[in-house]
Amino acid sequence: xxxxxxxxxxxxxxxxxxxxxxxxxxxxxxxxxxxxxxxxxxxxxxxxxxxxxxxxxxxxxxxxxxxxxxxxxxxxxxxxxxxxxxxxxxxxxxxxxxxxxxxxxxxxxxxxxxxxxxxxxxxxxxxxxxxxxxxxxxxxxxxxxxxxxxxxxxxxxxxxxxxxxxxxxxxxxxxxxxxxxxxxxxxxxxxxxxxxxxxxxxxxxxxxxxxxxxxxxxxxxxxxxxxxxxxxxxxxxxxxxxxxxxxxxxxxxxxxxxxxxxxxxxxxxxxxxxxxxxxxxxxxxxxxxxxxxxxxxxxxxxxxxxxxxxxxxxxxxxxxxxxxxxxxxxxxxxxxxxxxxxxxxxxxxxxxxxxxxxxxxxxxxxxxxxxxxxxxxxxxxxxxxxxxxxxxxxxxxxxxxxxxxxxxxxxxxxxxxxxxxxxxxxxxxxxxxxxxxxxxxxxxxxxxxxxxxxxxxxxxxxxxxxxxxxxxxxxxx
Amino acid sequence: xxxxxxxxxxxxxxxxxxxxxxxxxxxxxxxxxxxxxxxxxxxxxxxxxxxxxxxxxxxxxxxxxxxxxxxxxxxxxxxxxxxxxxxxxxxxxxxxxxxxxxxxxxxxxxxxxxxxxxxxxxxxxxxxxxxxxxxxxxxxxxxxxxxxxxxxxxxxxxxxxxxxxxxxxxxxxxxxxxxxxxxxxxxxxxxxxxxxxxxxxxxxxxxxxxxxxxxxxxxxxxxxxxxxxxxxxxxxxxxxxxxxxxxxxxxxxxxxxxxxxxx
Numbered sequence: 001x002x003x004x005x006x007x008x009x010x011x012x013x014x015x016x017x018x019x020x021x022x023x024x025x026x027x028x029x030x031x032x033x034x035x036x037x038x039x040x041x042x043x044x045x046x047x048x049x050x051x052x053x054x055x056x057x058x059x060x061x062x063x064x065x066x067x068x069x070x071x072x073x074x075x076x077x078x079x080x081x082x083x084x085x086x087x088x089x090x091x092x093x094x095x096x097x098x099x100x101x102x103x104x105x106x107x108x109x110x111x112x113x114x115x116x117x118x119x120x121x122x123x124x125x126x127x128x129x130x131x132x133x134x135x136x137x138x139x140x141x142x143x144x145x146x147x148x149x150x151x152x153x154x155x156x157x158x159x160x161x162x163x164x165x166x167x168x169x170x171x172x173x174x175x176x177x178x179x180x181x182x183x184x185x186x187x188x189x190x191x192x193x194x195x196x197x198x199x200x201x202x203x204x205x206x207x208x209x210x211x212x213x214x215x216x217x218x219x220x221x222x223x224x225x226x227x228x229x230x231x232x233x234x235x236x237x238x239x240x241x242x243x244x245x246x247x248x249x250x251x252x253x254x255x256x257x258x259x260x261x262x263x264x265x266x267x268x269x270x271x272x273x274x275x276x277x278x279x280x281x282x283x284x285x286x287x288x289x290x291x292x293x294x295x296x297x298x299x300x301x302x303x304x305x306x307x308x309x310x311x312x313x314x315x316x317x318x319x320x321x322x323x324x325x326x327x328x329x330x331x332x333x334x335x336x337x338x339x340x341x342x343x344x345x346x347x348x349x350x351x352x353x354x355x356x357x358x359x360x361x362x363x364x365x366x367x368x369x370x371x372x373x374x375x376x377x378x379x380x381x382x383x384x385x386x387x388x389x390x391x392x393x394x395x396x397x398x399x400x401x402x403x404x405x406x407x408x409x410x411x412x413x414x415x416x417x418x419x420x421x422x423x424x425x426x427x428x429x430x431x432x433x434x435x436x437x438x439x440x441x442x443x444x445x446x447x448x449x450x451x452x453x454x455x456x457x458x459x460x461x462x463x464x465x466x467x468x469x470x471x472x473x474x475x476x477x
Numbered sequence: 478x479x480x481x482x483x484x485x486x487x488x489x490x491x492x493x494x495x496x497x498x499x500x501x502x503x504x505x506x507x508x509x510x511x512x513x514x515x516x517x518x519x520x521x522x523x524x525x526x527x528x529x530x531x532x533x534x535x536x537x538x539x540x541x542x543x544x545x546x547x548x549x550x551x552x553x554x555x556x557x558x559x560x561x562x563x564x565x566x567x568x569x570x571x572x573x574x575x576x577x578x579x580x581x582x583x584x585x586x587x588x589x590x591x592x593x594x595x596x597x598x599x600x601x602x603x604x605x606x607x608x609x610x611x612x613x614x615x616x617x618x619x620x621x622x623x624x625x626x627x628x629x630x631x632x633x634x635x636x637x638x639x640x641x642x643x644x645x646x647x648x649x650x651x652x653x654x655x656x657x658x659x660x661x662x663x664x665x666x667x668x669x670x671x672x673x674x675x676x677x678x679x680x681x682x683x684x685x686x687x688x689x690x691x692x693x694x695x696x697x698x699x700x701x702x703x704x705x706x707x708x709x710x711x712x713x714x715x716x717x718x719x720x721x722x723x724x725x726x727x728x729x730x731x732x733x734x735x736x737x738x739x740x
Contacts, residue, residue, distance in 0.1 A: 068508070085489075156718055210511075214703055220716060225729060246513060248520070
C-alpha cells in the first residue's frame with residue numbers, strides 16, 4: 001500500500017489555506033477548468049444530458065463486469081498479451097516486480113496513472129534496485145521534489161515557476177530560468193533520454209472496450225505514447241471497473257472524459273492498445289501485460305449504496321468546481337484521489353473511520369454532481385458515509401465517529417421530550433450566553449467543548465423570548 | 478463454464494465480482510444482449526453518408542478541419558496534388574533546424590501515398606538522407622529480426638522529421654487516426670521533433686462516430702479492426718503543467734503539419 005495520511009486532513013487543510021501560492025493556483029485552475037468544462041458540456045451536440053446516457057452505460061457495464069472482463073482478457077491473450085487479475089495492491093505490485101525481474105529491467109518510465117499511486121508501485125520497484133521515472137511533466141516535477149500529486153490532472157498545481165526553476169537547477173543542473181517553455185524543454189531533454197533507455201513502460205487505463213479487446217490511454221504530452229511504444233515491455237494497470245461493452249459506448253465516454261478533464265474536445269493523444277508488437281512491425285513492446293486490479297473495489301460493488309462510485313472515470317472535473325478542494329488543495333486528502341471523488345472513494349478504499357474527515361469536510365453543495373462527466377451523485381454518497389460514521393456500520397466495520405456527539409444528541413432527544421425541563425434548560429442557556437463575548441448582536445465564541453463551532457463564524461444568540469412564550473402572549477391579545 | 482481453462486487468479490477474481498453483484502459465483506453469464514449483431518439505424522445512416530460524400534461534402538469537412546486545427550496548432554494545408562506536397566516537404570526540411578543533433582535526417586513511412594511523393598530523391602540533391610521504414614522480415618531468424626528493429630529504431634531516433642500518412646482524419650477534432658502496420662511505425666509520428674502527415678481528402682471523416690461505424694461495420698475495415706495499436710493524434714504534443722502555461726512539445730513532436738491532397 002502507498003502512504004496514506006488521511007488522518008492529517010485538518011492539519012494539511014490549514015496548511016493549504018495558509019499557502020498563498022496554492023491559493024492563487026487553485027483559484028486560477030477552478031476559474032478556467034470549472035467554467036470551461038460546463039461550457040464544453042453545453043456545446044455537445046446532445047447537450048449536457050449526454051452525461052445521463054454515460055451514467056447508464058457505465059452502470060450497465062458494472063452490472064456485467066465479470067463477463068466484460070472475461071471477454072477483454074480472452075481477446076488480449078489471443079493477441080499475444082498477458083492478463084493478470086490482482087485482488088490486492090500487494091498482488092498487483094508483486095506481479096509488476098516479477099515481470100520487471102524476468103525481463104532484467106533496470107529503468108522504468110511511468111505514464112501517469114492514479115492507480116499506480118493507489119497501489120504504491122514506485123517504492124517497491126525502487127527497493128528492488130530499479131530506477132523509476134515519472135514522465136508526465138507535473139508528475140516528474142513532484143517526483144524530483146520528493147512530493148505527492150495534489151491534483152489528478154494537474155499534479156504539480158501547488159508549485160509555481162520559481163519553485164520549479166530552483167528544483168531544476170538543483171536536480172537537472174540547468175541554468176536558472178523561470179520561463180515555462182524553457183523549463184519544459186529542460187524536462188523534455190532529460191526525459192527523452194529516459195524514454196530511449198527504458199526497459200519497461202507502465203501506464204494506467206482510461207477506459208477499456210470489451211467488444212474490440214483494447215485498453216485506451218489518453219494524454220496531451222505524449223509521454224504515455226512514448227512509454228507504451230519505446231520500451232521492450234509495457235505493463236498497463238487498470239482499476240477493474242474501467243471498461244465498457246461496445247465501441248459506440250466508448251465513444252460517448254471518451255468525449256465526456258476529455259471535456260471533464262480539461263474542457264477539451266479531444267486529448268492530443270489517445271492510444272488503443274490490444275496487444276504487443278506484431279510480426280513484421282519494427283516498433284512497439286515485445287511484451288504487453290494488463291493488470292486488472294480489485295483492491296477493495298468488489299467491496300464497493302457489493303454495497304448498492306456505493307456501487308455507483310464505480311462509474312467514475314477519474315476525469316477530475318469535480319476537483320475543478322469543489323469549493324472545499326479549491327481552498328484546501330489535494331494534499332489534505334492524504335491519498336491518491338483528492339477532491340469530492342477522493343472524499344468518497346478514499347474512505348471506501350482505505351477505511352471509513354480512518355478517512356472520516358474527508359467526507360465530513362465536503363459541503364454537500366452539489367457542484368461536483370453537476371460537473372461530473374458521468375453524472376455521479378457524489379453528495380448522496382457523502383451523506384451515506386456520514387450516516388455510517390454517525391451510527392456505526394458492521395458491514396464496513398465502522399465505529400461511530402464521536403461518542404460525545406452521539407451522547408449529546410441522545411441527551412438532546414431526551415430533553416426535548418420533557419417540556420418543563422427543556423424550558424428550564426433554555427432559561428439557563430439564555431442567562432449563560434450573556435457571559436459570552438458578543439459583537440454586533442452575535443456570539444463570537446462558544447465555550448468548550450463546542451468552541452470549534454465559532455472558530456470561523458459567529459452564532460446568533462438565543463432570542464429574548466422563546467417561540468412558545470411569544471405564541472402564548474400574542475394569542476391572549 | 479470454461480473456468481478450468483483459465484488461470485486461477487482470474488477465476489477467483491471473477492467469482493468475487495459475481496458474488497458482489499449478487500449472482501451465483503460459479504456461473505459465467507450470458508452477455509450477448511450487451512453487444513450488437515449489426516449496425517443500428519443511426520450507424521447505417523452514417524455509413525451511407527460516408528459512401529455518398531462528394532466534392533461539396535469533402536470541401537465542407539476540409540473547412541471544419543481547418544477550423545478545428547487552429548486552436549490546437551495543427552497546421553493544415555490543402556494542396557492540389559502530390560507534387561505540391563513534395564515541394565512543401567522539401568521546403569520544411571530545408572527551413573527547419575534539428576532539435577537534438579547537427580545532421581538533418583528524415584524518416585518516412587512505406588505507404589503508397591508517401592512512396593508516390595518521391596521526396597527522398599529531391600532531398601538527395603540536398604544531401605539529406607531519408608530512412609524509409611520497412612517491414613521487418615518475419616522468418617529471417619530472431620537475431621536478424623532484433624538487429625533490424627534496432628537499426629530502424631536508431632534511424633527514427635536520429636530523424637528530426639517524420640513523414641507519415643494516416644488511415645483517417647476526423648474533421649471535428651482535427652484528429653489523425655493511424656493503425657499500426659509493418660513499415661508504418663508509430664514512433665515515426667512521435668519521436669522526431671516535427672511530424673508531417675500527408676493524406677488524401679477522401680480520408681477525412683466528420684467525427685469519431687463515423688470512424689467507429691466504419692471500423693465496426695464496413696467490410697473493408699472490419700477485418701483489420703483497430704489493429705493492435707491505433708493512435709489518435711490531435712495536433713502537436715502539449716503540456717500546461719507549469720503554472721498552467723500552454724507549451725507545445727512536451728514529449729512528442731513540437732510541430733505537426735498536415736497536407737491534404739485534393740486531387
